[in-house]
Amino acid sequence: MALREDANIQLLAERVASLGDEQAYKALFRLFYKPLSQFAYSIIKSWESAEEIASDVFVNVWKHRERLLQVDNLRVYLYVSAKNIALNYLNKAARTQHFSLDELAVDFTVSYATPEQIFISGEMVKRIEAAVNALPPKRKMIFKLIREDGLKYKEVAQILDISVNTIDVHMAQALKKISEVINLSFTRTK
16 A cells, blocks of 8 residues: 555656646645644644645745656655754744754644544543653654654654654654553553
């Protein structure tokens, strides 16, 4: 599935770059606008500005569409672009002089139903969301990018400019904390 989706994204990018295909551009926009907006929001904490940042990413993609042929991983390219525009926004707004991923506020919500989630009670989902939201901000962002946005460890490492091993450690700790909450919930119901 992921390989097929990546191939489809690559095909759309090639059509935008080589043919100036507006339909392919719109398809990329629909695919990435919401996740990029959410990612930008986790950095700047303003929905209006986050949506503007996601739009700016796509304006830049269209302006420089011929460069897309040189991009190895469009998904990573778009997230890094959103991160850079968001950080520039923060610098211009003088909201912070020092940016740290550890200070980010990332909201996690279950926004899709997988077969596993169908079997989990509403109360359990609330407890899992609470456990995720209780994670340290950087760990929560990594968890969200991998579990909700479907990015690979390597892609998240490139986006956040940290090692894959660091991503692995954060995910292991996040999953351990969430499993503790689940196990605690099951022992309470017995």
